[in-house]
Every structure is written in structure tokens, then in C-alpha cells.
Amino acid sequence: MRQIGIGLLGLGTVGSGVVRLLQDHKDKISAITGRELVIKRVVVHNPDKKRDVELPDVPVTADIADMVQDSTVQIVVEVMGTIDPAESYIEQLLRAGKHVVTANKDLIAQKGARLVDIAQQKQRDLMYEASVAGGIPILRTIVNSFAADQILEVSGIVNGTTNYILTQMNQKKVSYAAALKSAQELGFAESDPTNDVAGVDAAYKMIILTQFAFGMNVTLDDIAVEGIDKISLEDIEQAQNLGYTIKLIGAAKQIDGKINVSVGPALVPAANPLAAVQNENNAVVVKGAAVGETMFYGPGAGELPTANSVLSDIISVTKDIGIGITGNTFNNYRQGAALAPATAVKSAYYFALKMRDIPGQMLTLTKVMAETQASFKQLIQTSSDGDFAHVVMITHEIDLDQLQKITTAVANLDNISLLSTYKVL
Ligand SMILES: NC(=O)C1=CN([C@@H]2O[C@H](COP(=O)(O)OP(=O)(O)OC[C@H]3O[C@@H](n4cnc5c(N)ncnc54)[C@H](OP(=O)(O)O)[C@@H]3O)[C@@H](O)[C@H]2O)C=CC1
Numbered sequence: 001m002r003q004i005g006i007g008l009l010g011l012g013t014v015g016s017g018v019v020r021l022l023q024d025h026k027d028k029i030s031a032i033t034g035r036e037l038v039i040k041r042v043v044v045h046n047p048d049k050k051r052d053v054e055l056p057d058v059p060v061t062a063d064i065a066d067m068v069q070d071s072t073v074q075i076v077v078e079v080m081g082t083i084d085p086a087e088s089y090i091e092q093l094l095r096a097g098k099h100v101v102t103a104n105k106d107l108i109a110q111k112g113a114r115l116v117d118i119a120q121q122k123q124r125d126l127m128y129e130a131s132v133a134g135g136i137p138i139l140r141t142i143v144n145s146f147a148a149d150q151i152l153e154v155s156g157i158v159n160g161t162t163n164y165i166l167t168q169m170n171q172k173k174v175s176y177a178a179a180l181k182s183a184q185e186l187g188f189a190e191s192d193p194t195n196d197v198a199g200v201d202a203a204y205k206m207i208i209l210t211q212f213a214f215g216m217n218v219t220l221d222d223i224a225v226e227g228i229d230k231i232s233l234e235d236i237e238q239a240q241n242l243g244y245t246i247k248l249i250g251a252a253k254q255i256d257g258k259i260n261v262s263v264g265p266a267l268v269p270a271a272n273p274l275a276a277v278q279n280e281n282n283a284v285v286v287k288g289a290a291v292g293e294t295m296f297y298g299p300g301a302g303e304l305p306t307a308n309s310v311l312s313d314i315i316s317v318t319k320d321i322g323i324g325i326t327g328n329t330f331n332n333y334r335q336g337a338a339l340a341p342a343t344a345v346k347s348a349y350y351f352a353l354k355m356r357d358i359p360g361q362m363l364t365l366t367k368v369m370a371e372t373q374a375s376f377k378q379l380i381q382t383s384s385d386g387d388f389a390h391v392v393m394i395t396h397e398i399d400l401d402q403l404q405k406i407t408t409a410v411a412n413l414d415n416i417s418l419l420s421t422y423k424v425l
């Protein structure tokens with residue numbers, strides 16, 4: 001059987017999973033592709049590090065030139081992460097005639113368009129299924145199965161680390177710091193987890209999803225991004241008492257023909273299926289004009305689930321090589337949609353407030369709401385410790401301008417302070 005030479009750029013969590021799946025499912029992959037997939041070379045940061053996968057006789061070096069010049073390698077799997085030097089490495093590999101499969105959402109979200117152009121010029125494949133929602137095959141599903149539908153919204157939980165942290169805080173009352181440490185140990189978090197907890201990793205995934213769903217290129221500057229780093233155990237408990245779970249939600253929606261993209265924590269009602277998505281699992285809801293609402297669920301991070309998505313790309317590329325059709329872009333949908341203005345974006349909001357327990361406080365709050373032309377869905381006193389009362393207010397849908405006005409007005413009140421604000425789904 002003819003061989004396809006695979007090169008690995010990175011042999012950490014995902015790279016090790018790719019090796020394991022290639023070794024464990026060798027025969028099935030050969031039966032499906034008609035080729036024997038053989039790892040020919042590995043490039044890592046530190047070639048002397050002990051690995052927990054065995055690759056006898058495969059050269060492991062730290063120099064990208066070794067990979068670029070290796071004529072036995074046809075497909076390179078980039079699972080090292082970061083922009084610099086990954087962007088330059090992939091460019092060199094494509095220009096040298098290699099096909100590239102990557103799980104690197106930072107890179108695809110920020111530099112994808114340029115790399116896609118290079119791949120097309122060189123008639124090479126560049127695929128990145130694992131870059132969004134780890135083990136859920138969402139990108140290929142949007143390309144293939146939603147091709148004829150008009151997508152109205154793509155939203156959900158697209159970061160495994162933050163969902164793991166929030167689940168641990170919710171179910172086991174584990175502290176934020178301890179839950180993050182455990183997500184790192186389990187291999188869900190990025191090597192620097194700042195982007196995970198700040199919502200930036202989810203925003204990169206929403207950039208890619210927006211490109212696939214709406215054919216539109218957005219940048220990080222176009223997205224309102226908020227992370228989970230300020231969420232306390234008290235916030236989580238309070239939400240739970242009211243029948244909600246706090247989740248980090250990414251959403252790209254069509255509003256009057258324009259697109260809004262956001263990432264931030266939201267209170268999800270217990271009856272919403274997203275509330276049941278636990279630990280490192282992700283769920284992506286795709287609403288189509290024809291199909292209605294669909295939801296895709298599965299592990300959003302971790303060694304083998306992510307490696308499975310990488311392998312699905314390797315197999316696609318292998319098939320393309322076999323029938324001589326390489327160089328088609330992963331997603332070729334492009335349209336000139338515009339961004340929706342902030343005032344078009346509406347949601348219900350939750351406000352947790354602490355107020356001095358003196359007469360007239362609820363009236364003061366009601367006045368703020370009336371002046372902002374906003375209305376309450378719920379206004380509840382949740383506790384009182386004598387001098388102070390804790391109050392939760394949930395509004396009907398308001399726009400971002402009203403949200404800002406309420407927040408500013410409350411900040412100017414003497415005896416009421418705002419503890420936290422969250423969107424409510
Ligand atoms: N972990 C996950 O669940 C998921 C990860 N991803 C993405 O997959 C990619 C890899 O993630 P993950 O496996 O977790 O990362 P790891 O940190 O576990 O592994 C990174 C690997 O890249 C190597 N590496 C780092 N810098 C360089 C460099 N300059 N030159 C050569 N090799 C380098 C490291 O080498 P060495 O081992 O010698 O240090 C290591 O083998 C990232 O883009 C991540 O965002 C996507 C979906 C899920």
C-alpha cells in the first residue's frame with residue numbers, strides 16, 4: 001500500500017493523542033483511505049524531553065528546517081500553538097508543498113485568511129477542524145450540512161477549560177484557582193491559560209464560527225469579550241438558588257441582516273440544554289432558517305477527542321491527495337455582511353445589589369429603571385444581615401445603552417452598590 005508521510009509539529013497533549021490514534025486505528029484508517037499513514041518526523045521545542053508515546057526510529061528535532069526539507073513528509077500536523085513562530089512555520093511548510101492540519105485557533109482566527117491564500121496558491125490543503133470545540137465536528141458540519149440553509153445564529157459553550165472550572169465551582173464548591181489548576185493538569189487549558197479564562201480563546205473560536213456560518217471575517221476588536229475570572233462562588237450559588245447556571249457563552253447572531261458576535265458569562269435557565277453541559281464538554285447551537293434549532297454536543301478539549309478531529313482532517317487531506325483535488329479551501333463561503341450596532345443587541349440582565357437597609361431603597365431602584373425605560377422581570381431580596389440587604393433584579397430585554405445607563409445610575413447611588421451583572425439567556 002502507498003504511504004502518506006506525516007510530520008508532527010508539537011508532541012504535547014494533542015500531538016500525543018494524534019500518535020496514539022494513528023497507532024491504535026492504523027488498519028481502519030488504511031482501509032478507509034487506501035493509504036498507510038506513517039509518522040516520519042517530529043519537531044518540538046525540547047527534543048530531549050521524555051514523551052509518553054513511543055515513536056521508535058522517528059527523528060525528533062527542534063529545527064523547523066528539518067521538517068520543511070523532509071521530502072517524505074506530505075502532511076504536517078501543527079499542534080504547538082501560538083502565533084509566532086507557528087505562522088511562519090506553516091507558511092514555510094505550505095510553500096515547500098506540504099499540506100497542513102492545525103488545531104491552532106489563535107492562529108486561524110488572526111492569520112487564517114493569509115495562510116488560506118498561500119495554501120490555495122500552492123494548491124495545498126489547510127484544515128483546522130480541531131480549532132473549534134475540540135472533539136465536536138462542527139466546522140465540517142456547517143460546511144457540508146448547512147450549505148443550503150441560511151444560518152441565523154451560532155452560539156453556545158466553546159471553551160472546555162472555563163466550562164470545567166464553572167462546573168467544578170458549581171457542583172463541588174471548588175475555588176476558582178483550584179479548578180483552573182486541575183483544568184491545566186488535565187490538559188484542557190492552553191499552555192498559558194490567560195486566554196481561556198479571559199474569554200479570548202472562546203472569541204477566537206467565535207471568529208472562526210462566524211466565518212463558517214456567515215461568510216464574514218470579524219476580528220477580536222469587533223467582539224465584546226468578557227471572561228470568567230471575576231465570577232465568585234457566591235455568584236454561582238446565588239444563580240443556582242434562582243434556578244440558573246452560569247456559563248461562558250459565545251454567540252454570533254444575525255440581527256436585521258447584520259451580525260453581532262459576543263463572548264461573556266450568562267445565566268442559563270436550568271431548563272435550557274446548555275445548562276446541562278458539564279466539565280470540559282462544549283455544545284454549539286446552530287439555528288437555520290430552514291432546519292430550525294440544532295445542537296452539537298461533546299468534549300471541547302482533551303487529548304483524544306481533539307486528536308480525533310485532527311485525524312478527521314488528516315484523512316480528508318489523504319483522500320484529496322488520492323483523487324488529486326487538493327487546494328480547495330476548508331470553507332469558501334464569503335459574503336459582505338456588516339456588524340450590527342450595539343443598540344440592536346438586546347438581552348435580559350441580572351443585577352446583584354447590596355443596599356443599606358433603610359426605607360425607600362426599592363423605590364430608588366424602581367426610579368432608575370423607569371428613567372431608563374427598562375422593566376423588571378424579578379426583583380427579590382435574597383438576604384439581609386441587619387444593616388444591609390442583598391437584592392437581585394432581573395430585567396426584561398434591554399439594549400446595551402440601557403444597560404450602561406442603569407449601571408452608571410446605580411454607581412452614583414449612595415446606599416446601593418452593584419456587586420455583579422450578567423446577561424440572562
Ligand atoms: N489541549 C487541548 O485540549 C486542545 C488544544 N488545542 C490546540 O492544540 C495546540 C496544541 O495544544 P496542546 O497539545 O494542548 O499543547 P501542549 O502545550 O501540550 O504541547 C505543545 C507542543 O508544542 C511544542 N512546541 C512549543 N513551542 C514550540 C516551538 N517553538 N517549536 C517547536 N515545538 C514547539 C512543545 O514542545 P515540548 O514538548 O518540547 O515542550 C509541545 O510538544 C494549541 O494550538 C491548542 O490551542 C485545540 C483544541 C483542544
Ligand SMILES: N[C@@H](CC=O)C(=O)O
Binds near residue numbers: 162
Ligand atoms: N483551551 C481550550 C482547548 C480547546 O480548544 C479549551 O479549554 O477549550
